[in-house]
Amino acid sequence: MDREELKKVIYELVEKSMGKKKLKQSDILKKVSADHGVDKSEVKAALRELLDSGQLIFTYFGGSYVEIPPKE
Amino acid sequence: MAQKHQTPLLDELEKGPFPSFVKEMKRAAEHSEYAQDLLGQLELSYKEKVTHWKHGGIVGVRGYGAGVIGRYSDVPDKFPGVAHFHTVRVNQPAGFFYTTSALREICDIWDKYGSGLTNMHGSTGDIILLGTKTDNLEPIFAELSSRGWDLGGSGSAVRTPSCCVGPGRCEWACYDTLELTYQITQKYQDELHRPMFPYKFKFKMAGCAVDCIAAIARADMSIIGTWKDNIQIDQDEVRNYAQSGMDIQKEIVDMCPTGCMSWDGNELKINDEDCNRCMHCIAKMTKALRPGKERGATILLGSKAPIVTGALMSWVIVPFMKMEPPYEELFDLVDRIWEFWDEHGKNRERIGELIERLGFPTFLKEVGLDPHPAMVKEPRRDPFFFWSEEDIEK
Numbered sequence: 100m101d102r103e104e105l106k107k108v109i110y111e112l113v114e115k116s117m118g119k120k121k122l123k124q125s126d127i128l129k130k131v132s133a134d135h136g137v138d139k140s141e142v143k144a145a146l147r148e149l150l151d152s153g154q155l156i157f158t159y160f161g162g163s164y165v166e167i168p169p170k171e
Numbered sequence: 172m173a174q175k176h177q178t179p180l181l182d183e184l185e186k187g188p189f190p191s192f193v194k195e196m197k198r199a200a201e202h203s204e205y206a207q208d209l210l211g212q213l214e215l216s217y218k219e220k221v222t223h224w225k226h227g228g229i230v231g232v233r234g235y236g237a238g239v240i241g242r243y244s245d246v247p248d249k250f251p252g253v254a255h256f257h258t259v260r261v262n263q264p265a266g267f268f269y270t271t272s273a274l275r276e277i278c279d280i281w282d283k284y285g286s287g288l289t290n291m292h293g294s295t296g297d298i299i300l301l302g303t304k305t306d307n308l309e310p311i312f313a314e315l316s317s318r319g320w321d322l323g324g325s326g327s328a329v330r331t332p333s334c335c336v337g338p339g340r341c342e343w344a345c346y347d348t349l350e351l352t353y354q355i356t357q358k359y360q361d362e363l364h365r366p367m368f369p370y371k372f373k374f375k376m377a378g379c380a381v382d383c384i385a386a387i388a389r390a391d392m393s394i395i396g397t398w399k400d401n402i403q404i405d406q407d408e409v410r411n412y413a414q415s416g417m418d419i420q421k422e423i424v425d426m427c428p429t430g431c432m433s434w435d436g437n438e439l440k441i442n443d444e445d446c447n448r449c450m451h452c453i454a455k456m457t458k459a460l461r462p463g464k465e466r467g468a469t470i471l472l473g474s475k476a477p478i479v480t481g482a483l484m485s486w487v488i489v490p491f492m493k494m495e496p497p498y499e500e501l502f503d504l505v506d507r508i509w510e511f512w513d514e515h516g517k518n519r520e521r522i523g524e525l526i527e528r529l530g531f532p533t534f535l536k537e538v539g540l541d542p543h544p545a546m547v548k549e550p551r552r553d554p555f556f557f558w559s560e561e562d563i564e565k
Contacts, residue, residue: 123327123366123367123369123518124365124366124367125367125368125369125513128367147234147361147365150234150236150365151233151234153233156229156231156236157231157235157236157237157326157365157366158227158228158229159227159228159240159241159325159326160227160228161227161519162326162327162366162369162370162518162519163236163237163326163327163328163366165236166229168229169229
């Protein structure tokens with residue numbers, strides 16, 4: 100799976116879980132790695148690109164989670 | 172700037188003989204709107220006996236998930252100056268050594284973008300810059316970064332590693348705590364800035380068992396200096412202490428927790444096999460006794476303050492490890508511990524709590540450590556590992 104496709108999978112996972120369950124970074128790595136047979140380090144690198152570009156953000160509510168930023 | 176809010180309850184805290192944070196906040200309020208309204212909101216909290224802060228949420232700098240702690244007032248109409256009052260954590264230098272120009276630089280940046288109020292240092296060890304607006308976060312980060320500073324850890328991340336002054340100022344340091352702290356900080360940059368764990372993870376490095384950084388009570392991983400061979404004794408200096416009035420029997424021998432010392436009025440004898448390296452005698456007779464020459468560190472795991480569940484103290488997982496660059500043995504152990512935690516840890520479960528939940532034998536097996544009699548949970552208690560059915564059959 101190429102990097103862009105992987106980023107899309109991660110984004111959709113976070114989007115689908117919104118309002119149901121807050122995802123931690125490790126939840127995303129485990130889920131995407133298991134479902135798509137991709138190494139965790141590749142998932143981590145793709146997730147980092149999404150975070151660095153601001154498409155996803157870290158939030159803190161007792162623990163740290165990955166979420167889609169609120170619309171302005 | 173005239174005082175904006177009347178603070179009769181806070182004023183009481185200026186009257187004692189102790190240093191007063193209220194006095195300092197009032198000084199800051201002479202030129203800071205943040206500090207003005209902070210005094211007002213705090214007075215209201217004292218009056219109503221309830222906090223008016225909301226904590227957490229969505230604040231930070233791009234790409235980082237740690238280093239900024241969101242804080243908002245729940246009465247922003249009354250106190251607009253503290254409607255946003257975010258905390259910025261800045262990674263402190265190892266051992267808390269600063270030049271005066273570095274301190275001025277931090278304070279100038281904070282006067283420009285924040286309340287001017289600081290906490291030197293927070294309980295994790297960071298420089299804590301108290302109170303700024305969301306819009307100021309990126310400019311602060313840019314300015315700090317351009318001058319070589321970085322943000323520290325927060326949330327479910329590796330927290331900023333901290334250490335005692337180590338060999339920088341202390342002759343008892345059994346390893347270079349400053350160097351190890353620096354190397355851990357560099358090695359785990361990603362884990363420090365991007366929260367990826369079930370909960371926080373703290374490293375604290377102490378050069379000896381005096382543990383000036385209180386690693387054993389606060390750090391998930393406490394790395395405490397120790398030695399393997401015998402305590403170095405200068406008998407002439409021991410006799411000098413006795414001649415100067417020290418009651419060696421009462422103050423040293425009788426205070427030894429393992430009773431491994433004896434004093435015949437002329438010579439101090441130590442049975443090093445029974446010594447538990449507590450540092451009491453060395454700390455009392457600094458000229459006569461020194462740690463041994465074969466030095467390294469004991470690795471302990473699991474301490475924490477009572478946040479989600481009760482407080483824990485760290486316990487020994489590796490009795491002795493050489494602590495020299497490139498620290499591969501330590502980093503390899505840390506990776507295995509994190510893998511175990513990542514696999515089994517629940518949300519907001521610290522590593523010590525996880526080990527308590529699953530049991531120490533499970534931890535040892537999965538991390539690949541052999542049981543050892545030194546793995547005591549508390550001083551003078553039995554080792555808490557158990558024999559499996561297979562072991563009994565052997």
